[in-house]
Amino acid sequence: MALEKTSELVWLYVKRRPFIKEMLKYDFVNYSCLARKLSNEMFGAQSNFYAVKAALMRLSTKIRKKENDMESKVLKILKNTNISIKNKVVVLISNVQLKINSISSVKSGNFYTYIAEQREVNKLTELSSKNIISIEEDLNLFILSSTPDIENTPGVISTILHMLATEGINVSEFISSYTDTLFVIKEADSARVYEMLSSLTK
Numbered sequence: 001m002a003l004e005k006t007s008e009l010v011w012l013y014v015k016r017r018p019f020i021k022e023m024l025k026y027d028f029v030n031y032s033c034l035a036r037k038l039s040n041e042m043f044g045a046q047s048n049f050y051a052v053k054a055a056l057m058r059l060s061t062k063i064r065k066k067e068n069d070m071e072s073k074v075l076k077i078l079k080n081t082n083i084s085i086k087n088k089v090v091v092l093i094s095n096v097q098l099k100i101n102s103i104s105s106v107k108s109g110n111f112y113t114y115i116a117e118q119r120e121v122n123k124l125t126e127l128s129s130k131n132i133i134s135i136e137e138d139l140n141l142f143i144l145s146s147t148p149d150i151e152n153t154p155g156v157i158s159t160i161l162h163m164l165a166t167e168g169i170n171v172s173e174f175i176s177s178y179t180d181t182l183f184v185i186k187e188a189d190s191a192r193v194y195e196m197l198s199s200l201t202k
Helices: 003-015 018-025 031-043 049-079 148-152 156-166 187-201
Strands: 082-094 104-108 111-117 132-145 171-177 180-186
Touching: 003 018, 003 031, 003 049, 018 049, 031 049, 049 148, 049 156, 049 187, 082 187, 111 171, 132 187, 156 171, 156 180, 156 187, 180 187
Parallel strands: none
Antiparallel strands: 082 111, 082 132, 104 111, 132 180, 171 180
16 A cells, blocks of 8 residues: 555544544654554554554654644733633523523524523523523633634634543533633532633733
């Protein structure tokens, strides 16, 4: 099989597996072990072992250069980002439009999703409450205010989401609007999230 074809297949394999890509980026990988695994999975034999290993090593170098360039741009954006937090927030999903003073609202298909303060939800009438499909309470809203450069800088949001995901933290809702990025997080996770975000914005 041509080396170009092997390299292309290796790239497709890695691209679909972000954690392997991350390991290659930091050179935290046993190339021989990974090449054997890929050879078996992609070709069903070890006949392409050396070509796969060479492709992985070239790819690692390429990823490091590209990711390091992108990372420096992302960190520059984050260091100029301000964090604010609003507590006692709820996420409410309804099958009809509600008369509620929300922080944010989105209509998608047949449903309406609202991010609102708890006190606003408490004002809903019994009739409106009957149309609520789900409501998640005990949440905090993180608001990240960045410079306009965030609009043309890929990787800022994915960096934050990846960081939270690797710590096992779920994002209940996520909204991006121009220079503002909003994350809704469980109150129990908020202290950890603030600590992590602060480390990026200092």
